[in-house]
Amino acid sequence: MGKKRFEEVEYDPIETEAKRALARAVSQPGIGHQEGKEIIGEGSTISVPTDTSTVSLIEAARKKRATVIDTTQKASGRLTRKEKKRSFSCADExxxxxxDLFIARLKSLSGTHLPFQVLMRAACVCVMRAEEQIVDAMRKMPPPVQPATFAHDAYAQFEEYWIELLGIALRRVRPHQ
Known part of the structure; x- marks a missing residue:
C-alpha cells in the first residue's frame, strides 16, 4: 500500500478558534452548551455557540476555580508539598x-527545602577537591578489589574501606580559597 500524498490544507483561523471553543466547552464539567451555528470544514461538523454566553460561563468557571484554590491555600497556611522519594537507596532500611532524618535535620536548621541532589552535588565537589589526599591515602591503604554485589559481607567491607578512606582524605583537605 502506497503512501498518501501530502495535501496542503489552508489554515483557517475562524475554524481553528471554533474547534478550540468547542474543546474548552466540552472539557468544562457542569457548563451548559447552547446550540448555535454550524461550521463545516474538512469533513467535520462543529457546533459553535451563537453568542458569547458560553465563553463567559467558561471564564467565570475558571475565575471561580482560581478563587477556590487561593482560599484553600490561604486556609491551610501554605501549599503542602508532596515529598518525593529519592532515587538513591542505601544498603538497608x-x-x-x-x-532521611539527616536531610530533615539539615532542612529544619537551614529553614529551606534542601533536595537530596544538592547535598550529593556538594559532596561530590568536596570529594573532587580532596583528590590529592585520596590518592595519598590509597597509597598507604591499597583498595580491595570490588566484590560481587550479592556477596553482602564482602561488599559491606568494600564500602567501609571507601568510607574510611574518604573520611581521612576529607579531614586533610585544605579549605577552598
Missing part, C-alpha cells in the same frame, strides 16, 4: 531512615 536503617541507613535509609538515618539519611
Amino acid at each position: 536503617e541507613q535509609d531512615r538515618d539519611l
Whole structure:
C-alpha cells in the first residue's frame, strides 16, 4: 500500500478558534452548551455557540476555580508539598531512615527545602577537591578489589574501606580559597 500524498490544507483561523471553543466547552464539567451555528470544514461538523454566553460561563468557571484554590491555600497556611522519594537507596532500611532524618535535620536548621541532589552535588565537589589526599591515602591503604554485589559481607567491607578512606582524605583537605 502506497503512501498518501501530502495535501496542503489552508489554515483557517475562524475554524481553528471554533474547534478550540468547542474543546474548552466540552472539557468544562457542569457548563451548559447552547446550540448555535454550524461550521463545516474538512469533513467535520462543529457546533459553535451563537453568542458569547458560553465563553463567559467558561471564564467565570475558571475565575471561580482560581478563587477556590487561593482560599484553600490561604486556609491551610501554605501549599503542602508532596515529598518525593529519592532515587538513591542505601544498603538497608536503617541507613535509609538515618539519611532521611539527616536531610530533615539539615532542612529544619537551614529553614529551606534542601533536595537530596544538592547535598550529593556538594559532596561530590568536596570529594573532587580532596583528590590529592585520596590518592595519598590509597597509597598507604591499597583498595580491595570490588566484590560481587550479592556477596553482602564482602561488599559491606568494600564500602567501609571507601568510607574510611574518604573520611581521612576529607579531614586533610585544605579549605577552598
